Amino acid sequence: MKRTIPLLIVMILGMMFVVHTFVPHKISQDFYNWYQTWLKVMVSFAVILGVGSLLMVHTNKIKRKAPAWGYSWLTILALVGTSAAGFIWGIEDGTPYMWIFENVNAPLGATMFSLLAFYMASAAYKAFRARSMEATLLLIAAIIVMLGRVSIGNAITEWIPDITQWILNVPNLAAKRAIKLGVGLGMTATSLKIILGIERTYLGGGKQ
Template sequence: MKRQIPLMIVMILGFLFVIHTFVPHKISADFYDWWQEWAKAISPFAVVLGVISLGMVHGTKISRKAPNWQYSLVTVLALVFTAASGFIWGRQEGTPYMWLFKNVQMPMSATMFSLLAFYIASAAYKAFRARSAEATVLLIAAIIVMLGQVPLGMQISRWIPDISTWILNVPNMAAKRAIMIGVGLGMVATSLKILLGIERTYLGGGD
């Protein structure tokens, strides 16, 4: 039953949504409105589940003094303090919540993302070697696109931004389209398998 009931819910609702997409009848529209209300009511529970799950995982680590349990303590304290600051003082400019966002989250996130520039520079130096004809084409394309992205490219030659745009518009687009069509067909096939109950891995293991 633990598998049959979710399977039935997915199949019935899945086909109802397919019907809704293609049948513009009042019953279909009413069903859609009904679903919207349900979706609004269900979504807050995802947050509750998330907080419970986070608390259980890190709470266990702290109580058992598992390796690196101190990080778990920081995570739990950050969760409690950030949430409390938002609940107590609100989220407006000048509140502790906004201070935390501007002075803790923003610089930390920006720092992590900015490391990309250093990794790209190091990887480009180590990996971009003209070892074969294909690698040479890739290398030249990369240099042109990089120059096309900055004003210097235009100042060197007005052709550089044009060639850069052509690379993005023609060879890049052909490859992207091929991937997207492949992914799209794969999604349709997987969706059908789920609707028909053939694909059941999303239900997880156990009976």
């Protein structure tokens, strides 16, 4: 009841979807439409997974008075405040909800990841070493691509963008294709494991 029935649901639906892919019969189409309608209703409630998890982490921090617990209040306040703005004034253009996005969320998110540029520059200086033949190949390819993607490369010689395009179209393509074939097989194997009930971590919930 607690674990077997959900596993059976995945197994039956999974098999039916494999069949659905190859059988364009009306029954198969009706099955798909039914699934779509029901799923749309169910996922309306899935928002609790993210919100609940964040709230639990921060309320626990506050309860335990963990280091910097005061900032957890700020996170909760921001969550409640942003949501409240959406519910009170709506989510259209020109509302406080969109103002918060444009002036709080967008700059914070963009800046947080832009910090990586500095650490990468530092790593380029201190860590990227041509220690072996393979590392040298990697660095040379990287330098050519870095030059070939900006106009300075073109200004030095028109060959640099051409070589860059060749690197991307030939050796890079071969490498990425081989990796993709591996990933594709892995994805297929994982999907089969889920359908057959071998992979079940997505259900969570320990031993219950």
